[in-house]
Amino acid sequence: xxxxxxNYAIFYYGMKEYNHKKIESKWKKVWxxxxxxxxxxxPKEKCYVLDMFPYPSGDGLHVGHPKGYIATDVxxxxxxxxxxxxxxxxxxDAFGLPAENFAIKNKIHPEIxxxxxxxxxxxxLEVLGFNYDWNREINTTDPEYYKWTQLIFLEMFKRGLxxxxxxxxxxxxxxxxxxxxxxxxxxxxxxxxSVIEKKPMRQWVLxxxxxxxxxLEDLNLLNWSDSIKESQRNxxxxxxxxxxxxxxxxxxxxxxTFSAHFEAFAADTFVVIAPDHPLLPKLLEGxxxxxxxxxxxxxxxxxxxxxxFKEQKEVEGIFTGRYTIDPVENxxxxxxxxxxxxxxxxxxxxxxSAHDERDFKFAKKYKIPLKPxxxxxxxxxxEKVRNLEICFTDMKSGVLKNPKEFDGKxxxxxxxxxxxxxxxxxxxxxxxxxxxxxxxFSRQRYWxxxxxxxxxxxxxxxxxxxxxxxxxxxNFNTGELLNPGWIAIxxxxxxxxxxxxKSYEPSGTGESPLANIAxxxxxxxxxxxxxxxxxxxxxxxxxxxxxxxxxxxMKSKTTRSTGLLSTPVNGLKAKTEKGLxxxxxxxxxxxxxxxxxxxxxxxxxxxxxxxxxxxxxxxxKIFATKEPFMRFKNVxxxxxxxxxxxxKRFGNVINPDEIVATWGADTLRVYEMFMGPFENAIAWDxxxxxxxxxxxxxxxxxxxxxxxxxxxxxxxxxxxxxHQTIKKVGEDIENFNFNTAISSxxxxxxxxxxxxxxxxxxxxTVLQLISPFAPHITEELWANLGNKKSIYLSPWxxxxxxxxxxxxxxxxxxxxxxxxxxxxESEMSEKDIKEKxxxxxxxxxxxxxKEVKRIIYVKGKILNIxx
RNA sequence: GCCGCUGUGGUGAAAUUGGUAUACACGCAACACUCAAAAUGUUGAGGGGGAAACCCCGUGUCGGUUCGAGUCCGACCAGCGGCACCA
Numbered sequence: 001x002x003x004x005x006x007n008y009a010i011f012y013y014g015m016k017e018y019n020h021k022k023i024e025s026k027w028k029k030v031w032x033x034x035x036x037x038x039x040x041x042x043p044k045e046k047c048y049v050l051d052m053f054p055y056p057s058g059d060g061l062h063v064g065h066p067k068g069y070i071a072t073d074v075x076x077x078x079x080x081x082x083x084x085x086x087x088x089x090x091x092x093d094a095f096g097l098p099a100e101n102f103a104i105k106n107k108i109h110p111e112i113x114x115x116x117x118x119x120x121x122x123x124x125l126e127v128l129g130f131n132y133d134w135n136r137e138i139n140t141t142d143p144e145y146y147k148w149t150q151l152i153f154l155e156m157f158k159r160g161l162x163x164x165x166x167x168x169x170x171x172x173x174x175x176x177x178x179x180x181x182x183x184x185x186x187x188x189x190x191x192x193x194s195v196i197e198k199k200p201m202r203q204w205v206l207x208x209x210x211x212x213x214x215x216l217e218d219l220n221l222l223n224w225s226d227s228i229k230e231s232q233r234n235x236x237x238x239x240x241x242x243x244x245x246x247x248x249x250x251x252x253x254x255x256x257t258f259s260a261h262f263e264a265f266a267a268d269t270f271v272v273i274a275p276d277h278p279l280l281p282k283l284l285e286g287x288x289x290x291x292x293x294x295x296x297x298x299x300x301x302x303x304x305x306x307x308x309f310k311e312q313k314e315v316e317g318i319f320t321g322r323y324t325i326d327p328v329e330n331x332x333x334x335x336x337x338x339x340x341x342x343x344x345x346x347x348x349x350x351x352x353s354a355h356d357e358r359d360f361k362f363a364k365k366y367k368i369p370l371k372p373x374x375x376x377x378x379x380x381x382x383e384k385v386r387n388l389e390i391c392f393t394d395m396k397s398g399v400l401k402n403p404k405e406f407d408g409k410x411x412x413x414x415x416x417x418x419x420x421x422x423x424x425x426x427x428x429x430x431x432x433x434x435x436x437x438x439x440x441f442s443r444q445r446y447w448x449x450x451x452x453x454x455x456x457x458x459x460x461x462x463x464x465x466x467x468x469x470x471x472x473x474x475n476f477n478t479g480e481l482l483n484p485g486w487i488a489i490x491x492x493x494x495x496x497x498x499x500x501x502k503s504y505e506p507s508g509t510g511e512s513p514l515a516n517i518a519x520x521x522x523x524x525x526x527x528x529x530x531x532x533x534x535x536x537x538x539x540x541x542x543x544x545x546x547x548x549x550x551x552x553x554m555k556s557k558t559t560r561s562t563g564l565l566s567t568p569v570n571g572l573k574a575k576t577e578k579g580l581x582x583x584x585x586x587x588x589x590x591x592x593x594x595x596x597x598x599x600x601x602x603x604x605x606x607x608x609x610x611x612x613x614x615x616x617x618x619x620x621k622i623f624a625t626k627e628p629f630m631r632f633k634n635v636x637x638x639x640x641x642x643x644x645x646x647x648k649r650f651g652n653v654i655n656p657d658e659i660v661a662t663w664g665a666d667t668l669r670v671y672e673m674f675m676g677p678f679e680n681a682i683a684w685d686x687x688x689x690x691x692x693x694x695x696x697x698x699x700x701x702x703x704x705x706x707x708x709x710x711x712x713x714x715x716x717x718x719x720x721x722x723h724q725t726i727k728k729v730g731e732d733i734e735n736f737n738f739n740t741a742i743s744s745x746x747x748x749x750x751x752x753x754x755x756x757x758x759x760x761x762x763x764x765t766v767l768q769l770i771s772p773f774a775p776h777i778t779e780e781l782w783a784n785l786g787n788k789k790s791i792y793l794s795p796w797x798x799x800x801x802x803x804x805x806x807x808x809x810x811x812x813x814x815x816x817x818x819x820x821x822x823x824x825e826s827e828m829s830e831k832d833i834k835e836k837x838x839x840x841x842x843x844x845x846x847x848x849x850k851e852v853k854r855i856i857y858v859k860g861k862i863l864n865i866x867x
Numbered sequence: 868g869c870c871g872c873u874g875u876g877g878u879g880a881a882a883u884u885g886g887u888a889u890a891c892a893c894g895c896a897a898c899a900c901u902c903a904a905a906a907u908g909u910u911g912a913g914g915g916g917g918a919a920a921c922c923c924c925g926u927g928u929c930g931g932u933u934c935g936a937g938u939c940c941g942a943c944c945a946g947c948g949g950c951a952c953c954a
Contacts, residue, residue, distance in 0.1 A: 262954095687893065745891095815934070
């Protein structure tokens with residue numbers, strides 16, 4: 001009797017049907033009960049496999065989120081079977097604007113909202129059968145977690161790596177908070193899309209620029225994709241150039257100008273200064289129209305801000321009335337204020353010439369003389385450059401005319417000679433600049449880690465009079481006063497807990513909502529006992545994620561119920577055996593992360609910040625490695641079937657819970673890994689999922705063919721295919737080529753289906769190969785064979801290269817075109833093969849009447865006859 | 868503008884790294900089973916020509932290197948990503 005079932009399920013006589021619901025829930029319970037996913041307490045050869053932890057938004061997961069998690073799950077299951085001790089944890093990045101905005105919108109306290117959302121996320125993840133060790137779960141909003149975030153910040157503060165700044169920073173008028181450069185996209189707020197304003201504000205800033213060179217250099221140690229490394233290189237933006245020092249005529253001021261394209265230095269005819277350059281007012285002292293110039297400059301700054309700091313088409317400027325005396329004998333150069341000069345790059349002052357597009361445009365507009373010294377090889381073009389019809393900027397291929405020493409030389413070839421020339425004559429010195437800016441680290445929002453600092457007026461006075469300074473009020477190198485009056489909360493008083501408030505909406509005044517809570521703000525100064533106030537800004541959402549990978553390792557000492565790291569805090573060092581150093585052996589056991597998976601959108605945010613914090617902790621000798629993430633793969637997005645990003649806004653979200661209910665977690669897992677190359681963005685297609693389901697059903701049906709009897713005739717073709725597949729699946733998982741691993745498993749399954757009977761050994765091997773992808777169904781089938789121990793704990797099958805047969809087919813080519821296939825017999829010599837082939841009618845027909853010039857034979861592959 | 872990545876059937880994509888282009892899967896068509904459908908199985912399929920054997924063309928475009936190029940080199944085109952008034 002046939003029965004109409006759902007349109008994909010099969011019904012099979014004489015065999016239990018493949019009921020994914022029953023199987024999947026059954027095995028999850030067993031795994032949980034037997035604690036098979038518990039991390040080894042003392043790892044042997046370790047493999048740390050990490051997902052970027054999510055921030056638990058209220059929307060829950062869509063079908064695209066688990067792709068990376070499935071991949072790490074497959075990878076870590078494979079590594080486990082290969083005998084590694086694995087660490088594969090999961091946690092929650094729950095501070096920051098997304099969680100807070102969700103909470104405000106839904107009128108729930110962020111803490112409650114986070115708890116609720118974490119539950120939803122966790123349930124959705126658990127359904128997929130991941131091998132996470134939930135004993136190591138972390139949550140950045142847990143005070144037991146963020147006390148360490150605060151501690152690391154304080155250690156940076158105490159070493160002068162955190163400083164108070166009043167410089168204008170990016171301000172998002174809609175999120176009502178200051179932002180770092182990394183939080184912008186195209187001059188707009190990365191979160192809400194509002195146009196950013198520049199606003200002078202009191203901020204805490206981390207000196208990430210101190211690490212710029214190492215962040216750049218150490219990229220070479222990493223096995224990351226080129227595109228991500230390149231993004232970081234662009235972001236750090238190193239350029240090597242020269243600094244020229246020039247006196248200003250009629251004053252005792254000297255200015256410095258930076259140039260990375262100094263090859264045509266002999267062409268400089270004027271100087272521009274940024275309209276917001278701090279030196280400008282001083283420069284204008286004694287100039288009659290000083291006020292006019294300053295007003296004009298202020299307008300340029302305003303215009304720039306209104307244009308969202310993007311390139312403006314029109315260059316504008318005004319003459320300052322001052323001249324520099326050029327160190328390289330270009331004479332007296334007029335100084336102009338120019339709209340395109342940036343105060344915060346290089347020195348903010350530039351020597352200009354005919355060999356820069358903007359300078360050229362500017363000079364033409366204001367009729368400033370130009371004198372080109374660099375020309376293209378093409379004489380017609382060179383003439384145009386000479387006549388100032390076109391601007392020539394190619395410092396590589398251009399030919400120099402001046403100075404005489406370099407006449408006729410190609411600029412790109414003699415860059416080093418020019419550097420030496422400038423250095424030798426003391427005309428300029430080398431200087432490296434970076435586009436990377438220090439990290440604006442405070443937010444005027446509620447939902448973040450409180451910055452554990454206190455401001456004390458009395459201590460400030462004492463700091464300013466030298467005697468009262470404490471160590472961290474002094475810059476190591478210069479002795480200069482640093483953050484006077486700011487006192488660190490003592491380690492033993494950490495965490496500084498986020499107080500409960502009634503209104504956690506941003507004030508918009510540039511003050512954090514915490515500023516209104518007197519009981520939080522007012523405190524005794526930990527240093528002098530006088531009246532003091534707490535810092536009320538909070539940390540950015542990136543703080544907790546900058547070291548979380550290490551927190552998973554720290555959890556080894558505790559159990560689930562005692563909370564994360566509920567040990568006393570005392571600095572980084574083990575003076576009292578209570579600092580971060582007590583975890584050193586755990587860090588040594590597990591760090592660095594061996595395989596890190598996440599979104600490419602973090603290339604210039606989290607992935608830079610975490611490397612910076614890691615390097616700091618490396619310098620503090622807490623971590624033993626220079627880098628946190630040795631290998632990184634970015635997950636290609638799963639797009640909606642309509643080709644757009646999956647988003648609630650477009651109403652095109654596909655919920656994994658529904659997919660799992662109808663098709664099963666195993667099918668979803670296989671499908672997402674089979675879709676295409678891991679790093680590709682691919683549109684979801686529920687239709688296509690049927691192939692993955694059919695594959696699992698085929699594997700299910702194969703159990704009928706299994707026999708315990710020793711098969712008399714060993715099919716050598718099958719044997720070869722099996723070993724080939726073992727080899728391929730292992731290599732493919734290693735390289736994250738999951739799609740081809742699955743296709744080779746499909747080929748093997750097809751071959752097995754054609755067998756009368758299958759030996760138990762072969763079937764077991766096949767199950768093992770599939771188990772990382774489809775853990776539930778393979779566990780069930782494995783148990784059906786009588787295995788008592790989980791397939792998860794079984795060792796990965798070995799392959800024998802001897803058993804992989806070489807192809808016996810030889811492609812016959814005439815002049816490189818394939819014309820026939822030749823079936824070789826074993827033990828044929830090259831000579832035999834050639835003779836046989838030249839005798840084939842299909843070959844004869846081509847060579848008839850022509851001369852065979854050459855025969856190329858590639859063993860076992862190709863024989864090419866050249867006519 | 869600069870830098871990086873990618874371009875292969877109707878679709879997602881393979882290709883041992885210079886050696887039989889289109890594996891595997893979806894979809895499609897025909898057939899088998901069925902009263903019928905579903906499910907499953909078998910077969911077919913890059914384009915063009917031909918009754919057929921077979922032939923010609925074909926991996927974004929145009930050139931080059933090579934016995935042989937999807938793969939290497941040069942120029943260009945398109946898409947995606949990063950940076951961008953960065954001197």
